[in-house]
Amino acid sequence: MEQKTALGMLKTGRNVYLTGAAGSGKTFVLNEYIKYLRKNNVGVGVTASTGIAATHLSGMTIHSWSGIGIKDYLSDWDIDSMTQRQPLVKRFERTDVLLVDEVSMLRPEFIDMIDQVARAMKRVDSPFGGMQVIFSGDFFQLPPVVKGGSSDSFADSSNAWLNGDIRACYLTEQFRQEGGQLLDILNDIRDGEISVQTQESLESRMSNEDIEDVENNAVVLNTHNADVDERNAKELKKIDGKVSSYKMVSTGRANLVETLKKGVLVPETLQLKVGAQVMFVKNSPDQEYANGTLGEVIDVSGAYPVVETQSGNEIVASPMSWEIIDDGKVLASVSQVPLRLAWAITIHKSQGMSLDTVEVDLSRAFTPGQGYVALSRARTLSGLTLQGLNATALQVHPYVSARDAEFQAESVKWENIYSKFSKVRILELETEFLSKVARSDSEVVSMPTHLKTRALLEEGKTLEEIAKERSMTKGTIVSHLEKLKAEGDTYEHLMDDNTDVILEAFKKTKEYKLAPVHRLLKGKYTYDEIKLARVFIS
Numbered sequence: 001m002e003q004k005t006a007l008g009m010l011k012t013g014r015n016v017y018l019t020g021a022a023g024s025g026k027t028f029v030l031n032e033y034i035k036y037l038r039k040n041n042v043g044v045g046v047t048a049s050t051g052i053a054a055t056h057l058s059g060m061t062i063h064s065w066s067g068i069g070i071k072d073y074l075s076d077w078d079i080d081s082m083t084q085r086q087p088l089v090k091r092f093e094r095t096d097v098l099l100v101d102e103v104s105m106l107r108p109e110f111i112d113m114i115d116q117v118a119r120a121m122k123r124v125d126s127p128f129g130g131m132q133v134i135f136s137g138d139f140f141q142l143p144p145v146v147k148g149g150s151s152d153s154f155a156d157s158s159n160a161w162l163n164g165d166i167r168a169c170y171l172t173e174q175f176r177q178e179g180g181q182l183l184d185i186l187n188d189i190r191d192g193e194i195s196v197q198t199q200e201s202l203e204s205r206m207s208n209e210d211i212e213d214v215e216n217n218a219v220v221l222n223t224h225n226a227d228v229d230e231r232n233a234k235e236l237k238k239i240d241g242k243v244s245s246y247k248m249v250s251t252g253r254a255n256l257v258e259t260l261k262k263g264v265l266v267p268e269t270l271q272l273k274v275g276a277q278v279m280f281v282k283n284s285p286d287q288e289y290a291n292g293t294l295g296e297v298i299d300v301s302g303a304y305p306v307v308e309t310q311s312g313n314e315i316v317a318s319p320m321s322w323e324i325i326d327d328g329k330v331l332a333s334v335s336q337v338p339l340r341l342a343w344a345i346t347i348h349k350s351q352g353m354s355l356d357t358v359e360v361d362l363s364r365a366f367t368p369g370q371g372y373v374a375l376s377r378a379r380t381l382s383g384l385t386l387q388g389l390n391a392t393a394l395q396v397h398p399y400v401s402a403r404d405a406e407f408q409a410e411s412v413k414w415e416n417i418y419s420k421f422s423k424v425r426i427l428e429l430e431t432e433f434l435s436k437v438a439r440s441d442s443e444v445v446s447m448p449t450h451l452k453t454r455a456l457l458e459e460g461k462t463l464e465e466i467a468k469e470r471s472m473t474k475g476t477i478v479s480h481l482e483k484l485k486a487e488g489d490t491y492e493h494l495m496d497d498n499t500d501v502i503l504e505a506f507k508k509t510k511e512y513k514l515a516p517v518h519r520l521l522k523g524k525y526t527y528d529e530i531k532l533a534r535v536f537i538s
Contacts, residue, residue, distance in 0.1 A: 001170055001171055003025050005169075005418060005419075006029050006169040007032055008418065009167070009418055010029070010033045010134060011430045011433065012426070013132050015127070015128075016133075016166065016168075017135045017137075017166050018135070018171070019137060019168065019407055020170055020171030021174065021187075021190065022138065022141075022372075024171035024172065024174060025171055026101075026171060030099060031057065033134070037097055040434055042097060042434065042437045043095045043096050043097070044096070044097045045065055045091070045095040045098045045326075046325070047059050047098070047100050047101070048101035049062060049100065049103060054324075057099070057101060058323055062114065064256065064259055066117055067085065067117065068113050074113050074117070079120050092121035092129065095131060096131055096436075097133075097134065098131045098133050100114075103137040104138060104155065105141075105142060107153060108153050108161070110158075115127060115129075115158075115160035118131060127160060132433075135155070135161075140372050140396060140400060140404070141372070154399065167414045169411055169415075170408050181197075181201045182381040185201055186372065189375070190401070205381065205385055205386045206386045206387075206389075207385050207387055218358055218359045219343070219350075219357065220343060220344035220360075220361065221359070221361065221374045221377065223346070223347055223370060228344045228346050232341040232344055235341070235343040236276060239276065242300075243272070243273055245269055245270065246270040246336065247336075248268045250333065252330070252331055256331050256332035257332045259332075260332055261334060263322075264334060265340050266338060268336075270340070272305050272339070273300070274297055275297065276341060278296070278305075278340065278342050279294050279339065279342035281338050288315050289309065292354050292355055293309055302523075302527040302528075303318075303475075303528065304316055304317055304319070304475065305337065306527060314515045316475060316531060317337050317339050318337070318528075321333045321335045347370050347373050348373075350374065354379055357378075357383045358374075358378045359384075359385045359386075360374045361386075362390060362393035363387070363389065364390070365389075368395045368397050369397075370392070371392075372394075449480065450479075450480035450484055453477055453480040453481075454484055463478070463532070473528075475528045482534075485535055491535070495536055498529060498533070501525075502525060502534075503533055503536065503537065506537060508520060512534070518530055
């Protein structure tokens, strides 16, 4: 199924399981649907099974959102107590669409608890309290984590799933890998039949070098945290020079802040040196970088580190924010330079990333799905190096293989049905759904962040005043100026005595990059000041 077809089915209000192989665009479809719902004033609960996955959608964990927390069972007393919590009741009352990403990591009992709570909160005795439910994920990814060992039960075996009329939308387009041999390997793993060609392809990527000695700027994926931390610390220590530290800033409710801290990929204290291999762990709103962009720290003399990406771009890594948003309100946020040391990361934390060069050590793989997740991080086979492989690494659960074939068949069935509807009928279905769920009293859709900055500029406020009022760095506000400039705005009144000097330096370097100007001016001006002056280059 194509992305546009899946998005069309979501807009008709049906309960959907959105799935597909790694790189098929599940997160893209979800984000497009979230934007559509918010544009039409529909209350949407954006959640995921883990904090890491939730941050990709600016949501919260389903455990926190639903009020269930870490409970394994809900008694009548628990339900009664939850219905007395007015903030939780209001959350459900204003939610008509519930989205749960990475559903494969949830136990079936938890899916049933979501259904149980939703019925009580919404006072509607129908699946999930009458909300449209969108589950997303891929059961070939990491399985549910349970006490005492691995799980043989998956989310789709829950009573709520079986009774919820959940329709499979299986995305078949591939946007991450550039096809070829790597895609064939991943499909073999999904099919549970490793061909001779796949074995030969994997063997061709085995390295005879010790992992400690490989220096090709690849990201190393390990199965265990201890190995990752040890590798990164060891590599940072090898570099001569002083350590520069950057502290995380947080606001909001303590428990939600802790959830964010555990979910985001940045450390509370980031330590860097010039020469450190790093990875951006968030998408830039100005498209300077994406989650997974790799680079090297080339300067730490300013307020924030400067990174040269593998494509040659120089980027000032000013802090970014991760937020938990509910009904348009920011409940918690953390702000940090969006980097982490990237000589090595865990396979678990690599989920959702797309990397150019990857070294994978699967010699200690301990659960089905780890090999698939690790290998699917690479864009191409040529960008993959294997340092080890055990028998568990390429295994998939028998249930997952069988169920995947069923999901594909279901998806084809629903796609055929959907394709028979005329455009007029599809529009009628979308309109009928919106008429049921759109809120007439809902808040105005949130204004894009750079337009909020424009409004404050038009009030005559300085950059410093705007940064303080919006709890952002000056560098972030300057990034907004760059975006506003691209839209035709001019702000010459922000020029000062330093601007002409910096612009003259840009002329001398004959480049649009920041670091050459910073060096030419011998560090007299900060990167934020240089970046601001760059806005005025015609």
